[in-house]
Amino acid sequence: MNTQQTIEERLWNFIDGTAIPSEIPVIEQLLQSDEAWKKKYKELLQVNKLLKSSELDAPSLRFTKNVMEEISRLHIAPATKSYINNKIIWGIGFFFIALLVGFLIYGFGQMGLSVGEETSLSRNLNKVDFSKFFSNTWVNAFLMINVVLGLFLLDNFFTAKRKEFRKQL
Amino acid sequence: MSTGLSDNEIISQVLDGDHQAYAGLVNRYQNYVFTLTLRIVKNREDAEEVAQDVFIKAYKYLADFRGASKFTTWLYTIVNNTCISFLRKKKLDIHSLDNEKVFEMAGNLDSGMKANLVEHKSKLAMVHDAIGLLNADDAQIITLFYKAEQSLEETAQILGIEVNTAKVRLHRARTRLKEKMETHFAEEVKDLN
Numbered sequence: 204m205n206t207q208q209t210i211e212e213r214l215w216n217f218i219d220g221t222a223i224p225s226e227i228p229v230i231e232q233l234l235q236s237d238e239a240w241k242k243k244y245k246e247l248l249q250v251n252k253l254l255k256s257s258e259l260d261a262p263s264l265r266f267t268k269n270v271m272e273e274i275s276r277l278h279i280a281p282a283t284k285s286y287i288n289n290k291i292i293w294g295i296g297f298f299f300i301a302l303l304v305g306f307l308i309y310g311f312g313q314m315g316l317s318v319g320e321e322t323s324l325s326r327n328l329n330k331v332d333f334s335k336f337f338s339n340t341w342v343n344a345f346l347m348i349n350v351v352l353g354l355f356l357l358d359n360f361f362t363a364k365r366k367e368f369r370k371q372l
Numbered sequence: 373m374s375t376g377l378s379d380n381e382i383i384s385q386v387l388d389g390d391h392q393a394y395a396g397l398v399n400r401y402q403n404y405v406f407t408l409t410l411r412i413v414k415n416r417e418d419a420e421e422v423a424q425d426v427f428i429k430a431y432k433y434l435a436d437f438r439g440a441s442k443f444t445t446w447l448y449t450i451v452n453n454t455c456i457s458f459l460r461k462k463k464l465d466i467h468s469l470d471n472e473k474v475f476e477m478a479g480n481l482d483s484g485m486k487a488n489l490v491e492h493k494s495k496l497a498m499v500h501d502a503i504g505l506l507n508a509d510d511a512q513i514i515t516l517f518y519k520a521e522q523s524l525e526e527t528a529q530i531l532g533i534e535v536n537t538a539k540v541r542l543h544r545a546r547t548r549l550k551e552k553m554e555t556h557f558a559e560e561v562k563d564l565n
Contacts (some may be wrong), residue, residue: 215543221524250550254518257499259403260410262420267398270427274394277428279387282435366532 210240214247302345379443386434394434398427401444404520405451411503411511412455418462426454445526448516452530502552510545517542 216222217230233240377385377396385393405426410419429450430437437446503511516527528538 211547212543215546216539219524221539250546250553253495253499254514254546254549257496257503257519259519260407260419261403262406262423266402266406266420266424267395270398270424270431271392271395273424273428274391274431277432279434280432280436282438 210243211247214240214244217244218247218251299348306342306345380439383434383437383443386431394431397430397443401447402427404444405447407519408448408451408512408515409455411515412508413458414504414508418458422454422458423451425458426451429454441529442526444520445522445529448520448522448530449532452512452532498553498557499549502549502557505552505556506545506548509541510548513538513542513545514549 213222213226213230217227222230230240234244379397379400382393382396386397402423406419406423409422409426410416413419413422426447430447433450437443503514506514513527513531516522516530517524522530524538524542525535527542528535531538533541
């Protein structure tokens with residue numbers, strides 16, 4: 204970043220009131236002693252003043268009438284909050300967590316772990332009946348739900364990326 | 373008429389069934405909304421259509437406004453989203469700084485200057501025209517900050533970006549605006565100094 208840009212940026216922050224407090228006395232000092240800063244400050248103040256006093260564009264005279272005619276045919280939609288019940292969302296979340304915990308318990312139960320027996324983990328894993336585990340309809344349904352949720356997440360991710368890309372344009 | 377009432381009071385009236393009270397909000401903010409839409413879609417007819425759409429959407433979803441932010445911040449968020457949808461639907465490109473059309477517009481303004489037409493323009497009209505030469509994103513952030521009286525935090529909220537990003541974008545937009553003014557309105561800028 205060149206010096207001129209830095210001066211402008213610091214001065215704009217000073218004018219907007221967004222400069223960090225420790226920077227304010229430094230800028231004030233520079234404005235009193237440095238001619239280049241003084242000149243730039245005057246220039247930016249002029250632009251700021253013009254921007255603040257610039258006028259708004261006005262739509263046609265029939266604008267309000269047109270809007271009121273359109274809304275006379277509409278009804279205000281109920282607030283989103285009123286038809287999305289948080290308890291239901293929490294309930295769904297709790298259901299999935301309970302399901303996950305249930306399968307974990309079932310899975311560990313299949314391993315037949317007990318104190319005093321052979322403790323080698325690989326040996327215990329060999330005892331798990333995977334065919335029984337994955338042929339279970341409930342497990343398959345659970346996996347399917349997870350796949351669908353995964354696709355939703357992927358879709359959200361791509362939507363966010365697309366938004367970012369559009370903003371960059 | 374609800375002229376002396378605050379935005380929130382008018383909204384309460386509308387939600388209580390007095391639909392005509394909504395005209396108060398439309399009258400109050402139509403110029404702000406229209407200016408913002410015009411800065412983005414760059415065409416008066418389209419801007420008016422989008423601005424109407426904004427007020428219709430705002431009415432329809434008024435019950436969703438919970439007063440957590442200023443009504444204008446909420447309204448300008450609808451402006452932003454509606455303009456993006458409109459541009460996407462019309463497949464219009466958001467003008468970039470290198471866009472030929474911008475230079476075409478600038479060229480027209482230059483010839484206007486040669487014809488001594490610009491000499492009669494006020495300084496305010498000069499700023500207005502210079503903003504018109506900016507790309508949609510720059511023009512939008514300048515309009516939100518200066519004309520729509522939104523703070524940096526509110527501007528960031530409307531645009532769905534971080535405050536620091538909004539600060540940088542505003543700074544860049546002002547730098548580009550100054551460049552446009554110096555390039556296309558050299559005489560007027562000279563008068564300013």
